[in-house]
Amino acid sequence: MMVWPMVVAAVVSAVCAVVGTMLVVRRMSLLGDAISHGVLPGIVVAVLAGGRPGGMLSTVGAVAAAMLTVWAAEAIRRRARLSEDAAAGVVFTTFFAAGVVLISLYASRVDLDPGCVLHGILELAAADTVPLLGVAVPRAVVNGLVALAVVTVFLAATWPAQLFAAFDADAARVVGVPVGFATTGLLAMTAVATVASFEAVGAVLVVAMLVVPAATAELLFRSLGRVMAAAVAIAVAAAVAGYLAAWRWNTTAAGMIAIVLGLCYLVAVLAAADGGVIPRLAGKGWLAWRVACEDVLAAAWRREEAGGNAAATPAGLLFRLAGSWLRLRGKVEGPTDRLALTDAGRGEAETIVRSHRLWEAWLGRNVELPVDHLHPPAEWVEHYLGADVRRRIEEEVGPASSDPHGREIPTERG
């Protein structure tokens, strides 16, 4: 295994993650896609003119081509009344195709591999070295670090404008924040990041590095600074992991890195504490369990009130499990289908029934419903009322009153 290709991958991933964060939070991922493809003819022309991929000349070419892509897409959208995504789609695929055609036309004169365009060749990018402090450092690492510095300095210089323009461009424009400059600059930085990554990961897979780390980080964090820091961390980790996996299975490193990024995103979608699939399911399950336990307790309280000969404990697997759990906690006792409250369980049960009857009383006063329609909504709402709201409801319906069925509402316990 070689270390330098891994360093190349980590550096370009970091650059892309920084720029990509701004694109993703501005909902401009599509423009990132367009730019990363649109730069190709710019790079090819620069190489034809004697530049090297990743060098100064091709950076200039790439930025020019990127600006042309964005401008053309915008112009088409306005004139042809095409939607934004369709306009961008038309333009960047055409630009990209032009780049591919140029490469094959001048194959003998252009030092660009079609495979390089598709997924880059990390080992090749790492093989071209320059001496730096006595160490042979891959040119791609130097280029990547320079790009990282340029991008970071630009964003730092324009940070308030970037933030304001990203969140609320109209209000920013009114007070004179340079929204246009911030946006154009961001697009140019996207081109810089793309051209720095081009040799290592190609024009196609660079999209993954722009978009996926930021999209993943956005699921996990709620402040822009943290999203960006997390995006960089995810990008670098995925670069290292992807490179190691590619080395282990002897396949393309860029492809493997993109797959690792995709997996990171999947994990974030499943596990994000706030709205992730797993926490949501867990929340639903926990709620169902709480409701079942409370229903068992309330049924036992009602039977006690009616002198022991009213309805049985609710049937069903969940209720039986809930009953067993409550018995274990010492809140109920007796036969499974006729559970009775212990002193420890009575207070909790009473609170549920109190919530139920208070809500029936409130509905009876405020909503035109026949009396026999009041039970189902109360059966549902009883599990959600806290002490404060119960007190407010009681204030409204009057203390020590009875529910619309004429049954007494238990008083609040201390």
Added chain:
Amino acid sequence: MTAIVELHDVTVAYGRRPVLWNVDLAIDEPCLYGIIGPNGAGKSTLVKAALGLVPLSGGSVRFFGRPLDDVRGRVGYVPQRESVDWDFPVSAIDVVLMGTFHRLSWFRRPGVRERDTAMACLDRVGLADVASRQIGGLSGGQQQRVFLARALAQEADVYFLDEPMAGVDAKSQERILRVLSELRDRGSLVVIVHHDLRTAASWFDRVALVDMRLVAAGATAEVLSRENLARTYSGHLDLLDEIGRAMQTGRRTR
């Protein structure tokens, strides 16, 4: 005396179709100024045209007798709440801080002074306790108040607010109206786009009635010939809202 805002024969067209015809409007003194009209009447467009956010097909706009570019920091804008992405990863205080950004130079970040200003503005709209909350977690009324706090932090002389009362709870409405009145009392002009005739009559000092053109402008009572007083809310909505939210999260109310 030069008007604070003067629209002279302003026409706005989308494509070739004018949506706002030849508006002549001058506002001379600080007040709560309502821009009233039905849906699709061009109220928002009128404000955006005044602020240079949509191109004018004809006419001109002046602030304090000068073009907007000369006085940008003195003019503040609160767009419709739906116009921004509330999932954006920033906290309430971060949004309010944006109000101070036009005073910052390159490489400068908001410092202690800006933070103090922002915090004081959040406090004025009654949201100091949610300063570090991500904005997506706030209620609609709170989001609108965060927007208002950002405008306050700007310390402008003229404010334009687009439907600040739309989809906002009664408590927030009251708070917003109070803060806007304070702004007027300190000498700012507050222009508010509003669609509800009932409340307009009691809230605004002066109004302009807009329906693709300027129908009438002047003192509220004269422009709105029939007055309908706002219906008072009984508090049931508050309660139902609170319980509904509890049910959504699966937790109990307070």
